[in-house]
Amino acid sequence: MNIQEKDATDSPSTTLESNKSASSIQQIEAREWLTYLYSGHTCATKRDEFITWLNHNEENRHAFSQSQKVWQTLGMTDSAVRWIEQHASQNSEPSTFTRSKSRLITSASMLAAMAASIALLVVNGVFTTTNSLEITQPPTAFTSSIGENRHITLNDGTDVTLAGNSSILVVINRNERRVNLRKGSAYFDVTHDPSRVFTVTAQHTEVRVRGTAFEVKRSLNNSLKVSVKRGLVDVADLPEQEDQSEHILQLRPNEQLRADINGGFISPITQFNPETEFAWLNERLIYDNVALKNVIMDINRYVKKPVVILDESIKELPITASLTFAQIEPMLAALASAYSIRLTHEDTRSILTKE
Amino acid sequence: MSKALQKAPLFFLNSYLKPQSSALSPSTFNSRKINEQSAIDSLFRAHWRDVCRILRNCYGSGPPEPEDVVQEAFSRFAQMPNLDKIEDPKAYIIKIAINITLKSIGRLCKAREFIAEQIQLTEGQFNEICPETILQGKQRIAAIQKGTEQLSEKQREILMRARIKGQTYSQISADTGWSVADICRQLNGAMAVLESFDEQEHHIRNSEQPNNIPSNKIAREHKQ
Numbered sequence: 001m002n003i004q005e006k007d008a009t010d011s012p013s014t015t016l017e018s019n020k021s022a023s024s025i026q027q028i029e030a031r032e033w034l035t036y037l038y039s040g041h042t043c044a045t046k047r048d049e050f051i052t053w054l055n056h057n058e059e060n061r062h063a064f065s066q067s068q069k070v071w072q073t074l075g076m077t078d079s080a081v082r083w084i085e086q087h088a089s090q091n092s093e094p095s096t097f098t099r100s101k102s103r104l105i106t107s108a109s110m111l112a113a114m115a116a117s118i119a120l121l122v123v124n125g126v127f128t129t130t131n132s133l134e135i136t137q138p139p140t141a142f143t144s145s146i147g148e149n150r151h152i153t154l155n156d157g158t159d160v161t162l163a164g165n166s167s168i169l170v171v172i173n174r175n176e177r178r179v180n181l182r183k184g185s186a187y188f189d190v191t192h193d194p195s196r197v198f199t200v201t202a203q204h205t206e207v208r209v210r211g212t213a214f215e216v217k218r219s220l221n222n223s224l225k226v227s228v229k230r231g232l233v234d235v236a237d238l239p240e241q242e243d244q245s246e247h248i249l250q251l252r253p254n255e256q257l258r259a260d261i262n263g264g265f266i267s268p269i270t271q272f273n274p275e276t277e278f279a280w281l282n283e284r285l286i287y288d289n290v291a292l293k294n295v296i297m298d299i300n301r302y303v304k305k306p307v308v309i310l311d312e313s314i315k316e317l318p319i320t321a322s323l324t325f326a327q328i329e330p331m332l333a334a335l336a337s338a339y340s341i342r343l344t345h346e347d348t349r350s351i352l353t354k355e
Numbered sequence: 356m357s358k359a360l361q362k363a364p365l366f367f368l369n370s371y372l373k374p375q376s377s378a379l380s381p382s383t384f385n386s387r388k389i390n391e392q393s394a395i396d397s398l399f400r401a402h403w404r405d406v407c408r409i410l411r412n413c414y415g416s417g418p419p420e421p422e423d424v425v426q427e428a429f430s431r432f433a434q435m436p437n438l439d440k441i442e443d444p445k446a447y448i449i450k451i452a453i454n455i456t457l458k459s460i461g462r463l464c465k466a467r468e469f470i471a472e473q474i475q476l477t478e479g480q481f482n483e484i485c486p487e488t489i490l491q492g493k494q495r496i497a498a499i500q501k502g503t504e505q506l507s508e509k510q511r512e513i514l515m516r517a518r519i520k521g522q523t524y525s526q527i528s529a530d531t532g533w534s535v536a537d538i539c540r541q542l543n544g545a546m547a548v549l550e551s552f553d554e555q556e557h558h559i560r561n562s563e564q565p566n567n568i569p570s571n572k573i574a575r576e577h578k579q
Contacts, residue, residue, distance in 0.1 A: 027547075027550060028543075028547070031543055031546040031550065032543055034470075035517070035539065035543055035546060037466050037470060038463070038466050038517060038518075039517075039523060039524045039539075040462055040522075040523025040524060040526070041523065041524060041525065047469065050473070051473060054473055054474070061474060064474060065474055066550065066553070066554075067546065067550060068470060069495070069553070070499060070546065070549050071518060071546070073492065073495050073496055073499045073553075074499055074503070074514070074518050074519075074549065075450065075453060075454060075457075075518060075519060076450055076492075076496050076499075077496055077500040077503055078443075078446060078500055079500055079503035079504070079515075080450065080515065080518075081450060083511065083512075083519060084409060084413055084449065084453065084515075084519055084520075085409060085449075087413055087520070088408065088409040088410075088411075088412035088413050089412075183418045183419075218418070222419065222459050261459065261461055261464055262461050262464055262468070263461075306426060308426055308429075309430070310430055310433050310434070311434075346396060347400070348399070348400070348403075349399075
């Protein structure tokens, strides 16, 4: 068996020999497969080899299950908590070191020299090689604050509306138009440009258009919802491995698709009511038999103090309601009076529990 | 939904009438529940900022945002039975928060799903070993905890970066300067130690005669 990376200095067979005295071959192989599968460097061929190994006999399956349980349990130990606390402290500490005055002077001279070099490079770039100079453009971040939608016009003319507490990263240059939805929900009215595809990525899903209007929304459990208002939209699940092919579905106006965190499509293409779905663009929220947890997720984009449901039994309660952003507080109070729900206000949050 | 519904200012359908007596009578409130709620509120006020800081410094600012994760962690914590049996609530909340964060890393989700499919575990069975349900598995945790204390600093660092921070071998290598081959070797050695402690705990639990093989002997053999 050669599970690990090819450039690894120790072949698994060497490891096998040296560990035979301590545990069974099955256990050794099982843990090597486990650490390989979580390594972040897997490939389809190796995964097939793993399946063959796992199904070779019952001992292999048992050994692997044991390794998996140990791996899972590790996250529940106090050692894990201590480690993450220390790791967080180390990461937050500023690097402090002392340097002699002469060293500082040297550094200052070097900085001055570097600045001069950069200036020369820029001058050369501008005046002699303008046609070939490629500058990697950093993404521009746009964020909306809690409590209000934000309207942005990108420099290709595309209009974007961010729902409250949402964030996107944008790169637009002569070759591409790329947006990454980092959180929340965004509605795009894309300017038609046949030479540059407009792509919106979120997690492992990518939406590709040339000119259309659609919304991409992150939902609970990091699932994603794409809703098309106008034009045609391609939605692709981005494969983790290069050797995997992507799965693309095309959405038409008033069609909707949901994807999970891995990009897998978790629902068939469905129809939706655009007046309900896009009501938030007009500062209204409309729900027709929507689970309370989803209503609260939307509401939390527009209230300063987050609302938390602390009772599992009411999370799926179907809500049908229509309200403006300004009516959220009365709506919460009305919830409490209409249903067997208790609303408690604290300093930092509001809590919904079952009465 | 009708147009009329969209224009309506604010209302609910599907609501049902509250039982008047229970709605109005304070005697219906369980005092223990109220005490628990009050304790959770205090915990939240005392720790949420620090837990957010820990998550931000370890995993970055998201998504998912540390504040959202911590809210969810407190919410799940509040729903756990036997809260009074938890000795260190803050540590527990951190464990739940780690679990939530790691579940949002697509690569790890795919690995978990692949493994669950192959060993025919349902998501529920996979989640049996998660902070919200782990109270039943105290002995196993104690054994693994003991195992982690036997690891070398290097083994522990690599193990925690892979398991708790969710880093790939390449990311660990880039952060620490250790080679990928060395990381593989150390990780397998560390897992061998933990498995030996787990196995010994299993024997003790299932037999009246404790296993005579000392785990620390195995630990020494795997320590590098």
